Structures are given as structure tokens and as C-alpha cells.
Amino acid sequence: MATRSHAWSRDERLAVLRRCPLFAPWPEARLADLAAIARVEHYPRGTEIYAHEPERREAFVIASGEVEVSRGSAAGKKFVLGINGPCEILAIVRLLEAPPIHYDYRAYEDSVLLHLPTRDLTAILDADPILWRDIALLMCARHGDSLRLLNDHNLGSLDQRMAVTLADLARIHGIAGENGTELGLRLPQEQLGAMLGVTRQSVNKLLRGFEDAGLIAVDYNRITIRNPAALDLIAARQD
Amino acid sequence: MATRSHAWSRDERLAVLRRCPLFAPWPEARLADLAAIARVEHYPRGTEIYAHEPERREAFVIASGEVEVSRGSAAGKKFVLGINGPCEILAIVRLLEAPPIHYDYRAYEDSVLLHLPTRDLTAILDADPILWRDIALLMCARHGDSLRLLNDHNLGSLDQRMAVTLADLARIHGIAGENGTELGLRLPQEQLGAMLGVTRQSVNKLLRGFEDAGLIAVDYNRITIRNPAALDLIAARQD
DNA sequence: GCGGGTCTGTCATCCTGCCGACAATCTGCT
DNA sequence: AGCAGATTGTCGGCAGGATGACAGACCCGC
Numbered sequence: 001m002a003t004r005s006h007a008w009s010r011d012e013r014l015a016v017l018r019r020c021p022l023f024a025p026w027p028e029a030r031l032a033d034l035a036a037i038a039r040v041e042h043y044p045r046g047t048e049i050y051a052h053e054p055e056r057r058e059a060f061v062i063a064s065g066e067v068e069v070s071r072g073s074a075a076g077k078k079f080v081l082g083i084n085g086p087c088e089i090l091a092i093v094r095l096l097e098a099p100p101i102h103y104d105y106r107a108y109e110d111s112v113l114l115h116l117p118t119r120d121l122t123a124i125l126d127a128d129p130i131l132w133r134d135i136a137l138l139m140c141a142r143h144g145d146s147l148r149l150l151n152d153h154n155l156g157s158l159d160q161r162m163a164v165t166l167a168d169l170a171r172i173h174g175i176a177g178e179n180g181t182e183l184g185l186r187l188p189q190e191q192l193g194a195m196l197g198v199t200r201q202s203v204n205k206l207l208r209g210f211e212d213a214g215l216i217a218v219d220y221n222r223i224t225i226r227n228p229a230a231l232d233l234i235a236a237r238q239d
Numbered sequence: 240m241a242t243r244s245h246a247w248s249r250d251e252r253l254a255v256l257r258r259c260p261l262f263a264p265w266p267e268a269r270l271a272d273l274a275a276i277a278r279v280e281h282y283p284r285g286t287e288i289y290a291h292e293p294e295r296r297e298a299f300v301i302a303s304g305e306v307e308v309s310r311g312s313a314a315g316k317k318f319v320l321g322i323n324g325p326c327e328i329l330a331i332v333r334l335l336e337a338p339p340i341h342y343d344y345r346a347y348e349d350s351v352l353l354h355l356p357t358r359d360l361t362a363i364l365d366a367d368p369i370l371w372r373d374i375a376l377l378m379c380a381r382h383g384d385s386l387r388l389l390n391d392h393n394l395g396s397l398d399q400r401m402a403v404t405l406a407d408l409a410r411i412h413g414i415a416g417e418n419g420t421e422l423g424l425r426l427p428q429e430q431l432g433a434m435l436g437v438t439r440q441s442v443n444k445l446l447r448g449f450e451d452a453g454l455i456a457v458d459y460n461r462i463t464i465r466n467p468a469a470l471d472l473i474a475a476r477q478d
Numbered sequence: 479g480c481g482g483g484t485c486t487g488t489c490a491t492c493c494t495g496c497c498g499a500c501a502a503t504c505t506g507c508t
Numbered sequence: 509a510g511c512a513g514a515t516t517g518t519c520g521g522c523a524g525g526a527t528g529a530c531a532g533a534c535c536c537g538c
Binding site: 188189190200201204205208218220221 | 514515516517518
């Protein structure tokens with residue numbers, strides 16, 4: 001599944017960790033410990049990172065690329081929780097002995113990941129327990145994100161949710177690529193539908209409306225944000 | 240808003256904290272510290288605990304009673320995240336300087352709460368930082384809960400969601416009250432609708448179906464679980 | 479036991495998004 | 509150039525839930 005293109009040097013792994021907001025403030029010695037336990041893997045676009053492996057106890061950091069977090073149903077439907085960019089740490093919930101939920105991870109673009117076995121990670125944290133504080137605060141933030149999503153699904157209208165999602169994706173993609181005045185997202189409408197919990201047809205109609213309003217441009221496999229400010233305005237609208 | 244029925248003794252406050260799964264394993268000295276910062280308040284059924292106070296930086300522990308966590312929209316709709324019973328710690332996300340989301344808290348039954356100002360709480364945690372570990376793991380669990388909810392809303396059918404919700408409420412209520420063979424919940428259909436994100440009419444029709452199937456009994460202001468096993472079966476069904 | 483507030487049962491109507499289908503278009507590869 | 513696969517544009521029919529309305533039942537306090 002994963003192809004190790006080349007073994008990264010310890011310094012390269014350190015550099016990646018230093019760029020992560022979570023790890024950046026940590027003492028050098030701890031970063032070195034992390035670098036020591038990190039396993040580098042390269043995943044080409046579309047590859048599964050781990051799917052259907054509820055047992056696997058590894059968190060990972062995105063060194064480069066984009067990773068889709070999703071969950072399938074027996075009926076063949078798929079719900080995409082989000083697409084994450086560089087410097088994010090994922091699967092952190094697997095710190096728990098029995099993770100309360102299991103997601104599938106897939107490389108949405110060519111990606112390089114640093115795998116951190118939770119066993120080794122907790123050992124490092126226990127050695128310098130104030131670091132648990134950072135983990136706790138990170139989890140608070142994550143929890144807030146999912147609650148916001150839950151609220152949007154229950155209280156917000158569909159066009160609003162789409163505006164929020166597009167703005168989020170633009171922000172993540174802005175980190176991954178260079179940011180010009182206009183931002184093009186490689187994003188099939190079906191994918192967007194899976195994030196919003198609706199069908200591609202519904203997405204298509206909505207996108208059309210947004211395009212007519214001059215907010216975005218819709219092309220094959222591509223959505224370009226033309227007016228981010230107006231998008232944010234819709235996203236923030238109170239119903 | 241809150242009426243302090245009587246000032247609880249330090250030992251009474253300690254006893255409450257000791258019953259919480261989160262705090263129970265903590266050293267005596269820390270529990271004493273917590274008891275020292277805890278402010279006891281009593282809220283009659285229906286009272287707002289804090290609503291529309293995004294600035295307030297206090298977590299709280301439910302000593303007794305039940306607390307509804309909800310969020311309103313400008314359109315007058317309300318989404319109820321859940322109803323929590325004794326020994327739960329709520330508003331923990333306010334440990335963050337800038338909480339990412341704000342919920343309203345209301346006493347669903349007569350309740351006694353221990354308020355813990357986050358400023359004092361973090362001081363205690365920082366003094367014995369391994370305790371942050373427990374907070375981090377708690378947040379992982381909470382995060383998992385909200386993710387599960389999010390998934391149910393996106394992938395599951397409505398009857399399934401209702402089965403899950405009823406089972407959850409029964410579990411919480413089983414802690415609050417005594418558990419006979421049959422469990423009656425004081426639960427207006429509108430309330431259930433607010434938890435599921437649907438109208439009371441839709442809930443009514445569904446409840447009727449469940450009642451016909453012998454799963455529950457529906458009375459005025461009351462839903463009685465008759466066949467918990469069958470309910471769990473629906474909840475666990477894979478679509 | 480009376481009255482106001484709350485909750486339930488039920489209906490007809492509307493609307494949003496789903497489903498299935500099909501043609502057209504684009505991309506990447508040979 | 510040509511082909512296979514993926515993506516888009518679009519339609520009509522359909523279903524589930526929203527909405528608004530109204531009557532009736534229930535509870536609690538006076």
C-alpha cells in the first residue's frame with residue numbers, strides 16, 4: 001500500500017515536526033524523541049493509508065500532501081469528515097485504548113506522512129507530562145470543530161454549509177499550494193457531496209447558483225473561488 | 240438565576256468529586272484543591288445555567304439532576320446536543336482561551352452543580368501536569384461521541400437515530416434514577432425532535448411505529464422503554 | 479373543579495433533496 | 509487519433525420531512 005520512496009534523514013523528520021503548531025513549542029529533546037519514533041511513508045494520490053483497520057494504534061502527521069478522512073456505510077454511501085493539509089496531526093483519538101470511532105484515511109494528493117505509534121507517543125508524553133496539556137487543548141479545539149460541523153448540519157441551510165465547506169477547503173489548500181489571488185480546488189462534485197451529506201446532483205445545482213452569483217467558477221474537476229469575502233458572508237449568515 | 244439552597248460542606252463537595260470517573264483516580268490533595276475552588280449552585284428544573292454567555296470561563300460538574308446542552312439559531316430553532324446526568328463534567332472546552340463554539344446550558348431537572356472556574360482548574364492541573372493526561376483522554380472520548388453523532392446524522396436513517404437517542408437517554412436516566420425493569424423517560428416529543436433535528440410531527444409518527452412494534456410505550460410527557468434489546472438492535476443496524 | 483398552559487394526534491399541502499437515467503464532456507493513456 | 513474511465517449537466521418522478529392548522533387530552537395551581 002505504501003511505498004517508501006526514500007528513508008528520510010533524522011534532520012528532515014525534525015524539520016517537519018518543527019513546522020507543526022502542536023509540536024513547535026516543545027523542547028528540543030522531545031522533538032528528537034518524536035523524530036526517533038516517526039516512520040516516514042509516501043502515499044501516491046488515491047492510496048489508502050489505513051482503511052478498515054480499527055485495531056491500528058498509530059497517529060500520523062502530514063508532512064506534505066492532503067489526506068481525506070472518511071467513513072463508509074454498508075449501503076455504499078460515504079461521508080467525508082474533511083480533507084486535511086500539511087502539519088495536521090490525525091488519528092490522535094487513537095491514543096485511547098478503545099477508540100470510540102474509526103475513520104478511514106486516504107491520500108487525496110500525493111502525501112508524505114510521519115507515523116507515530118501511540119504506544120511510543122504516550123511514553124514520550126508521560127516522560128514530560130506537561131505536554132499532555134497541549135494534547136488536551138488540541139482535542140478541545142478538534143472537538144469544537146466537530147461540534148460546529150454538527151450544528152451546521154442541524155441548524156444551517158445547505159447553501160450555507162456549502163459556503164462553509166468551500167471556505168475551509170480553500171484555507172487548507174492555501175496552506176498546501178501557493179496562494180494566488182484566485183484559488184482553484186481540485187474537487188469533484190461528488191466529493192463535495194460526500195462532505196455535505198448530499199448527492200452530486202444537489203451539489204451541481206447549488207454550485208450553478210453560486211457561479212451565477214459570481215462567487216465561484218466551476219470547471220471540470222475544479223472549483224475556483226472568485227469572491228472569498230462573499231462566500232464568508234454566506235457562511236456567517238444567521239438564519 | 241441560581242438559588243443557593245444551602246452552602247455545601249467541604250466534605251460534601253469532596254464526595255461528589257470522588258464519584259466522578261474523571262476525578263476518582265486523582266490524589267487526595269488534588270481533590271481537596273478542586274473542592275476548594277468549587278462553587279455549589281442549585282438550579283430548579285427549567286432554569287438556565289448559562290445561556291448567551293460566551294465569555295464565561297467555567298466548567299461544571301453535575302452533582303445531581305440533569306442538564307440539557309443546546310444551541311439556538313436566529314430562526315428560533317433549537318438543536319439539543321444532549322442531556323447529561325450526574326458525574327458528568329460539562330463546558331470543559333472552555334479550558335481554551337477562545338472556545339471554538341458556545342452552547343447554552345439549562346437544568347432539565349432540578350440540579351446541583353459544582354462550578355469550576357477554568358482559571359483555577361488549569362492552575363491545579365499545571366501543578367500536577369500528569370492530570371492533563373486524563374483531560375486529554377476525556378476529550379478524546381468526547382470528540383468520539385460527537386463524531387459518532389455526526390455520522391449518524393449523515394449516514395443513518397431517522398428511525399435508527401431515534402433508537403440510538405432513546406437508548407442513550409435511557410442509559411443516562413438509569414444513572415439518575417433507580418432502574419426498574421421498565422424505564423420511563425420524561426421527554427416531550429418536541430424535545431426529542433430537537434435532539435434529532437426534526438419536527439415534533441415526524442417524531443410522533445415514528446414513535447407510533449415503535450409503539451406498534453412493542454418497543455416502547457408512549458404517554459403524555461413520557462416514553463417508556465419496553466424492549467431495550469430490540470431498540471439496540473435497530474440502533475446497531477447497518478444500512 | 480376550573481382555567482391556562484403544555485403536550486399530543488392528525489391532516490392537507492408544499493418543498494427539498496433523492497433516485498434513476500442518459501447524453502455530453504473532459505482527461506489520461508496507448 | 510482513439511478509447512476507457514471519470515466527471516458533469518440535466519431531467520422527471522418520487523419520498524420524506526417541513527409547515528401550518530386545529531382539536532383534543534393532560535397537568536398544575538388557584
